[in-house]
Amino acid sequence: MSISEDEAEKVYPTEYWNDGSGCKKVFAANTDDLQEAYIRGREAPPSDVEVEAVAKRLCYLSQPPLWFPTEPPAEQEKNLWRNMGMCDAQDEWLDKARDLLETARKAVNE
Incomplete structure (x- = not known):
């Protein structure tokens, strides 16, 4: 399971009917709901995992x-x-990565 799938399951846990059938509950969503969910995902602040991945790559x-x-x-x-990490330089790379990711997210919002 990917990190985003794991996070989504924690925020919106899968719900099942209590009738013993094991069937998942479904809900109706219109295109406005789907567009809003997409926009919220695109505009979300970068996660710590994203920041660290970018920091590692920039450093390398x-x-x-x-x-x-x-x-x-x-x-x-x-x-x-x-x-x-041994020479306390990770924080500098993490700051650079967070700044770059936030700049990219702001461009999406404009």
Whole structure:
């Protein structure tokens, strides 16, 4: 289950009829409801998971390749991020990532 699916299940848990059938309850939604849900999702502030993913990637892309070249890129990114934590540099990257994501979200709202 993806993070967004997990979050959606927590906010809007699946409801079943109490008749023992195991059938899910359904509700009627019109296009206005669906459009509003879409807009709320697009305009939502970035989650901590999104911010960290962008921060890791920005950090990785900004560094000259100093690591062992046979290491897969995903492993290099993970190790670099761990090292940034040891020298207290993660917060700076997280701030940059949050700013970039918020800038992108604002562009959607204009």
